[in-house]
Amino acid sequence: MATQHSRSAARLMLAPAVILLLGWMLVPLTMTLYFSFKKYLPLRGGDLGWVGFDNYIRFVTSSAFWPSVMTTLLIVGGVLVITVVLGVLLAILLDQPMWGQGVVRILVIAPFFVMPTVSALVWKNMFMDPVNGILAHLWKAFGATPIEWLSQASVPSLIMIVSWQWLPFATLILLTAIQSLDSSQLEAAEIDGAPPVKRFWYITLPHLSRAITIVILIQSIFLLAVFAEIFVTTGGAFGTRTLTYLIFQRVLESQNVGLGSAGGVYAIILANIIAIFLMRIVGKNLDA
Amino acid sequence: MGHISLKQVTKSFGATNVIPPLDLEINDGEFVVFVGPSGCGKSTLLRLIAGLEDVTSGTIAINGNDATMIPPAKRGLAMVFQSYALYPHMSVRKNIGFPLKMAGISKEEAEQKIASAAEVLNLTDYLDRRPGQLSGGQRQRVAIGRAIVREPDAFLFDEPLSNLDAALRVNMRLEISELHNSLKTTMIYVTHDQVEAMTMADKIVVLRAGYIEQVGSPLELYRSPANLFVAGFIGSPKMNFVEGKDAEAEGAHTIGVRPEHLTVSKTSGQWKGTVGVSEHLGSDTFLRVNVEGLEPLTVRADGEVELYHGDTVYLTPEPSKLYRFDADGKAI
Amino acid sequence: MARAVTTQRKTINTAIAWAIGLLIFFPILWTVLTSFKTEAQAISDPPVFLFFDWTLENYSIVQERSNYMRYLWNSVIIAGVSTIIGIIIAVPAAWSMAFVPSRRSKDILLWMLSTKMLPAVGVLYPIYLLFIKMGLLDSLVGLTIVVMLINLPIIVWMLYTYFKEIPVDILEAARMDGATLREEILYVLTPMAIPGIASTLLLNVILAWNEAFWTLNLTAAKAAPLTAFIASYSSPEGLFYAKLSAASTMAIAPILILGWFSQKQLVRGLTFGAVK
Incomplete structure (x- = not known):
């Protein structure tokens, strides 16, 4: 199907998408790199000249850096563990015969479609409010003192909110993967005398390993960029300042563009490391 | 009119050379079959003629005009694909009418052509169905119908029967042959099935690795194969090949004997062996005979032969039907 | 079983x-x-x-106070227009990669996906600056372009995986039947790919609708969509739970409904076809 004519047509039709994305990637990226080597304070003197790797060094040596890395890792790691473990269990549950499977599926998937600002605000006010939140009522009902979630347990609270948003994604993908498992494999194992737990461990789980890897990689990329949830709940206070949020503050709040850009370059490198692994898997799939 | 001529045509995909320089003449009204094992380049050759692939070098002329750089639609050829390639979202009527629509032919005229094609192909009752609602054979006929309405100079068939079950295949084979008899249009037909080639072709082109091994009528290929490859490919069951001293005795490196040219005896003959598997078809009996020092020999014996696994038999080739090949596999 | x-x-x-x-x-x-x-x-x-x-x-209070309809309109425009433009750009690109694959198509496809992985915060300032320079800050045009660009890789990818499932034979048949490239795409490919195109449309409307980073950072009042509308409730103000709930319900209802229709395609779209 490849004649000279169709090949040149193909190149022509591919061009707009490639050019647009190339521009979208290269222009800002170059600018970020450029700013990262400058002392650049738009509101306090503007461009104050080249500073070499100063911004890179200052970014990682600032007192806010390591805590933000820790927070990022905690949130990403916490959400990943919760969503993958619960996701596997939920997927297995939803794969079982039951009445109203379609409806349950819809109920479970729903949170994924809620816009991040909405879910963060609903959780913050109607669930985690220490006075009027549902959780406060629940605590009181059991005679306990309500927790001030977003200040006393800010990071776990954020993990909870974000997990709620991403659990549907993990469940949906793992469920799809489970359903693609050839049931004759499980039946063969059953005939071979493997009890349910062993069947899960030796057949279902290995079958899911690829899907789990994909869930982890894709979620990591999105979770590293979690923004709106922090923006509307704590605004980065109470130890919830992630790397993304720190960069945002440097750039837009304190208008230290040079420093923020250096942080941005770190974030890009970090995301690329994860993306490489993801691309490997996706790329392999392309050959198949 | 449907005269196609290929001169020094080559095709390579990157570094892989699929078709080495190749010359071929296809005369008007001929039914030509390209046959060969999978990967021999027969489909590529067809696609080069169709214009779905560019030739790397060489020229393709249709009716004497250079068509090498002409896009597929303008070559005046119609193609029937292995998968039928019907448009699933269109009714049979629209499928058959699509080329007419593309050619800007008026609605009334198109209707008329569709109706007559449907008539020929027994599709009249199915014109308003979607391809998904048809059986394999019917889909095949729609694909042919779509080709017929264009009134092409030549039809190209790319393994059109390989998706059908055995019984239907025999039927469609006959239908295509009949179609050729009535239309008298050039047809180029690609298959890996030598039975299709033998039964349908006026002219068979045997291909291997892009090279034309032999061109000829079915009986020419059967009677005088040019080399070991053609000898082994044409004819069913396969020709038996014997090397070693039996071959040397005939002054050849290899000798070939078709299964139907071996005489079976229970008492005496040239080769003594034991029957391995015997297949009794009623009309014929196929025996697989293990002879010491030789590859197992296949024998086509009379249907009434009472020989079974483990029986001792003696085989003798008919001397006049013996094929002799030299060390390069060429027929002597 | x-x-x-x-x-x-x-x-x-x-x-x-x-x-x-x-x-x-x-x-x-x-x-x-x-x-x-x-x-x-x-x-x-x-x-x-x-x-x-x-x-x-x-x-009614929410509507009166914050002119909900305007935010809704902005959301609809941004999500709808960005998706439609994205699809118009992506259909030919996906056709190229699915049906005229070259040695580079796979790399191009992966590269396109990798642009999706670029952390927004890394390029926040340059985009912000460019927007100011070009007068696009707080404009629907600017936001629509950005949202289109961030979703373009997913659109191309999804269409590519759908097109891949269409046998090349059928397009070749169209070519033999005399169809030009335009006719081939219009009369054969597009009708056959309608379910795929529809799913792509749906998923990308959802993603665009919920996009929060750029909509929060590049808008103020004029072009702000529902994400920003909701964010304006982030500072507590007396009794406001019921109003917050009403605003939230209005913001998520349309997309919840669309989402329920597209749950199957969601998997394919978000895993880049790695899980089917």
Whole structure:
């Protein structure tokens, strides 16, 4: 199907998408790199000249850096563990015969479609409010003192909110993967005398390993960029300042563009490391 | 009119050379079959003629005009694909009418052509169905119908029967042959099935690795194969090949004997062996005979032969039907 | 697995699954319920579940106070237009890669996906600056372009995987039948790919609708969509739960409905075809 004519047509039709994305990637990226080597304070003197790797060094040596890395890792790691473990269990549950499977599926998937600002605000006010939140009522009902979630347990609270948003994604993908498992494999194992737990461990789980890897990689990329949830709940206070949020503050709040850009370059490198692994898997799939 | 001529045509995909320089003449009204094992380049050759692939070098002329750089639609050829390639979202009527629509032919005229094609192909009752609602054979006929309405100079068939079950295949084979008899249009037909080639072709082109091994009528290929490859490919069951001293005795490196040219005896003959598997078809009996020092020999014996696994038999080739090949596999 | 399952087992499954499903869905349900309460009922102790005086007044208050319709309109425009432009750019690109694959198509495809992985915060300032320079800050045009660009890789990718499932033979048949490239795409490919194109459209409307980073950072008042509208409720202001709930319900309702239709395609779209 490849004649000279169709090949040149193909190149022509591919061009707009490639050019647009190339521009979208290269222009800002170059600018970020450029700013990262400058002392650049738009509101306090503007461009104050080249500073070499100063911004890179200052970014990682600032007192806010390591805590933000820790927070990022905690949130990403916490959400990943919760969503993958619960996701596997939920997927297995939803794969079982039951009445109203379609409806349950819809109920479970729903949170994924809620816009991040909405879910963060609903959780913050109607669930985690220490006075009027549902959780406060629940605590009181059991005679306990309500927790001030977003200040006393800010990071776990954020993990909870974000997990709620991403659990549907993990469940949906793992469920799809489970359903693609050839049931004759499980039946063969059953005939071979493997009890349910062993069947899960030796057949279902290995079958899911690829899907789990994909869930982890894709979620990591999105979770590293979690923004709106922090923006509307704590605004980065109470130890919830992630790397993304720190960069945002440097750039837009304190208008230290040079420093923020250096942080941005770190974030890009970090995301690329994860993306490489993801691309490997996706790329392999392309050959198949 | 449907005269196609290929001169020094080559095709390579990157570094892989699929078709080495190749010359071929296809005369008007001929039914030509390209046959060969999978990967021999027969489909590529067809696609080069169709214009779905560019030739790397060489020229393709249709009716004497250079068509090498002409896009597929303008070559005046119609193609029937292995998968039928019907448009699933269109009714049979629209499928058959699509080329007419593309050619800007008026609605009334198109209707008329569709109706007559449907008539020929027994599709009249199915014109308003979607391809998904048809059986394999019917889909095949729609694909042919779509080709017929264009009134092409030549039809190209790319393994059109390989998706059908055995019984239907025999039927469609006959239908295509009949179609050729009535239309008298050039047809180029690609298959890996030598039975299709033998039964349908006026002219068979045997291909291997892009090279034309032999061109000829079915009986020419059967009677005088040019080399070991053609000898082994044409004819069913396969020709038996014997090397070693039996071959040397005939002054050849290899000798070939078709299964139907071996005489079976229970008492005496040239080769003594034991029957391995015997297949009794009623009309014929196929025996697989293990002879010491030789590859197992296949024998086509009379249907009434009472020989079974483990029986001792003696085989003798008919001397006049013996094929002799030299060390390069060429027929002597 | 066609096997008889005991009714007892099925009942237990059903009970557990429904309990968990409702638990996960509860925050949404609670939001919707609260939106129909008065502010006083919304914070009543203990909370009332169903037996309250249902009212629609929150919806009218929200609409009056913040001109909900304008934010909704902005969201619709941004999500809708960005997706449609994206599809128009992506269909030819996906056609090229699916049907005229070259040695580079795979690399191009992966590269396109990798642009999706670029952390937004890394390029926040340059985009911000460019927007100011070009007068695009707080404009629908600017936001639509950005949202289109961030979703373009997913659109190309999804269309590519759908096109891949269409046999090349059929397009070649069209070519033999005399169709030009335009006719081939218009009369053969597009009608055959309609389900795929529809799913792509749906998923990308959802993603665009919920995009929060750029909409929060590049808009102020004029072009702000619903994400920003909701964010304006982030500072507490007396009794506002019922109003917040009403606003939230309005912001998520359209997309929840679309989402339920597209759950199957979601997997393919978000895993880049790695899980089917």
